Amino acid sequence: MERVSYRGRTAQDTLNHLRETGLRITEPRVEVVEEIHGRQGLFTGEQLYGDLRERGSGVGRATIFRTIDVLVELEILDRVHQPDGAHGYVLRSPGHRHHLVCSACGDVVEFQGCNVGDLIDDLATRTDFRIEGHWLEIFGTCGRCQQPG
Amino acid sequence: MERVSYRGRTAQDTLNHLRETGLRITEPRVEVVEEIHGRQGLFTGEQLYGDLRERGSGVGRATIFRTIDVLVELEILDRVHQPDGAHGYVLRSPGHRHHLVCSACGDVVEFQGCNVGDLIDDLATRTDFRIEGHWLEIFGTCGRCQQPG
DNA sequence: AGCTTATTGATACTGAGTATCAATATAGCA
DNA sequence: TGCTATATTGATACTCAGTATCAATAAGCT
Ligand SMILES: [Mn+2]
Ligand SMILES: [Mn+2]
Ligand SMILES: [Zn+2]
Ligand SMILES: [Zn+2]
Numbered sequence: 333m334e335r336v337s338y339r340g341r342t343a344q345d346t347l348n349h350l351r352e353t354g355l356r357i358t359e360p361r362v363e364v365v366e367e368i369h370g371r372q373g374l375f376t377g378e379q380l381y382g383d384l385r386e387r388g389s390g391v392g393r394a395t396i397f398r399t400i401d402v403l404v405e406l407e408i409l410d411r412v413h414q415p416d417g418a419h420g421y422v423l424r425s426p427g428h429r430h431h432l433v434c435s436a437c438g439d440v441v442e443f444q445g446c447n448v449g450d451l452i453d454d455l456a457t458r459t460d461f462r463i464e465g466h467w468l469e470i471f472g473t474c475g476r477c478q479q480p481g
Numbered sequence: 482m483e484r485v486s487y488r489g490r491t492a493q494d495t496l497n498h499l500r501e502t503g504l505r506i507t508e509p510r511v512e513v514v515e516e517i518h519g520r521q522g523l524f525t526g527e528q529l530y531g532d533l534r535e536r537g538s539g540v541g542r543a544t545i546f547r548t549i550d551v552l553v554e555l556e557i558l559d560r561v562h563q564p565d566g567a568h569g570y571v572l573r574s575p576g577h578r579h580h581l582v583c584s585a586c587g588d589v590v591e592f593q594g595c596n597v598g599d600l601i602d603d604l605a606t607r608t609d610f611r612i613e614g615h616w617l618e619i620f621g622t623c624g625r626c627q628q629p630g
Numbered sequence: 631a632g633c634t635t636a637t638t639g640a641t642a643c644t645g646a647g648t649a650t651c652a653a654t655a656t657a658g659c660a
Numbered sequence: 661t662g663c664t665a666t667a668t669t670g671a672t673a674c675t676c677a678g679t680a681t682c683a684a685t686a687a688g689c690t
Contacts, residue, residue, distance in 0.1 A: 356636060356687050377677070392639040397678055413562045413616070419677080432604055432612070441608055443600075451596060452619060455581055459590055460624030463581075467562070469616045470601060475609030505656050505667060526646070541670040546647055568646080 340425050343369040346408050353406065360391045364399045374412055374420035374438035412440070413469060430468045436477035489574050492518040495557050502555065509540045513548045523561055523569035523587035561589070562618060579617045585626035 343366045350365075351357055367384055368375075381396045400421060403409040410424040412431055422431065422440050432441040446468050456463050492515045499514075500506055516533055517524075530545045549570060552558040559573040561580055571580065571589050581590040595617050605612050 358637065358687070360638070390639085394640085394679075395638060398637085432608065432610055434610065435613065441604075441610070443604060445600070447596060447600060448617065448619075451592075451594070455590075455592060455619060459581065460627075461581055461583065461590070461621040462627055463619060463621035464584065465621070466619040467616060468597065470597075470604060470612060471614055471616075472610040472612035478609075478611055507656070507668065509669070539670085543648075543671085544669060547668085 341369075341408075341423075346403075349406060349408065350402070355402065360395045361399055363389050363391055364396065365403075368403070368409065368421075368423055371423065373440050374414075374422055374433065376418070376420055413467070414438075414471070430470070432470045432472065434474035434477055435471050436473055439474045439476070490518075490557075490572075495552075498555060498557065499551070504551065509544045510548055512538050512540055513545065514552075517552070517558065517570075517572055520572065523571055523582065523589050525567070525569055562616075563587075563620070579619070581619045581621065583623035583626055584620050585622055588623045588625070 346365050346369065347357055347362065350361065355361075363384060364380065367380060377397050377400055380400070381391070381393050384391050384396070400409060404411055404421070407424060409421045410429065410431065412420045412422055412433060414420060414433065414435070420433075420438060422442075425442055427444060429442045429444050430446050432443060433439070448466060448468060452463055452466065455461065492511075495514050495518065496506055496511065499510065504510075512533060513529065516529060526546050526549055529549070530540070530542050533540050533545070549558060553560055553570070556573060558570045559578065559580065561569045561571055561582055563569060563582065563584065569582075569587060571591075574591055576593060577595070578591045578593050579595050581592060582588070597615060597617060601612055601615065604610065
């Protein structure tokens with residue numbers, strides 16, 4: 333339930349994870365992985381693309397989105413759904429996490445300790461669904477964004 | 482926690498709700514409201530548009546999306562986020578609800594009785610966020626979609 | 631170094647929604 | 661019931677977030 337440092341996993345760890353999965357370590361992937369590990373808070377694919385471009389990278393737009401998909405699949409990134417319908421991504425700490433997201437600035441506080449297990453067990457017995465996962469996302473306004481002016 | 486019938490609120494109720502909010506009751510809005518009250522399960526704006534067109538309605542595409550927004554705002558519809566990133570909408574029963582969504586066919590079971598209140602209180606005291614809302618969405622495969630063949 | 635094939639970037643495309651704006655219809659009121 | 665102010669509409673063009681295609685390239689294995 334406390335703010336979780338993203339330092340728990342390095343860019344190198346993530347690259348190893350990619351390799352172990354049988355994926356090739358390419359220059360574009362290295363760039364994207366290093367970029368996301370240097371970030372905090374929510375970002376979009378477009379932002380990632382823009383920022384890499386700015387610092388002279390030649391990574392293609394499609395590659396950005398492809399790589400994001402891979403990283404979401406590997407649970408390195410989490411996809412976050414915002415109230416306005418837009419999607420952002422956040423680096424994910426190991427384990428089961430959820431997010432408290434600032435609707436104003438996109439700041440994210442990860443937390444764990446969600447207590448929906450019982451609820452899910454209940455649903456599993458009461459419906460004929462095979463339950464595969466859940467999302468819990470909490471949103472509000474962070475301290476900084478509450479300041480007037 | 483049980484499957485909730487959508488019959489709890491009629492198209493007429495919804496139209497009254499619109500009127501009470503100060504919104505005009507227009508032909509397109511009536512068509513959309515009647516259409517959604519005749520549905521069950523998840524639908525997209527595009528589907529709504531297509532279906533209304535098929536039955537000879539002249540409602541514009543923009544109007545569909547505008548009306549959906551109004552209905553989400555008024556808590557007549559819920560926006561549902563699917564694992565693949567697509568958005569659907571469901572008629573919402575009165576009160577605080579969440580959804581169990583079939584990833585294969587889009588079937589939806591509404592449920593209530595979410596137990597994240599304590600969690601949220603906790604977050605509110607531990608962070609400086611003003612908390613404004615939450616999403617809880619559970620997904621899996623419904624009984625029908627589990628059948629082989 | 632050579633070979634296989636995963637990955638890339640350019641390009642063009644889609645899907646979902648939105649800004650614009652002149653035309654129209656609604657609701658409140660005389 | 662008709663008049664008027666303005667909320668709403670539909671057509672159009674546009675944006676934004678991603679995706680399919682495909683020839684060129686580069687990883688990684690041997
Ligand atoms: Mn979403
Ligand atoms: Mn809840
Ligand atoms: Zn903020
Ligand atoms: Zn299903």
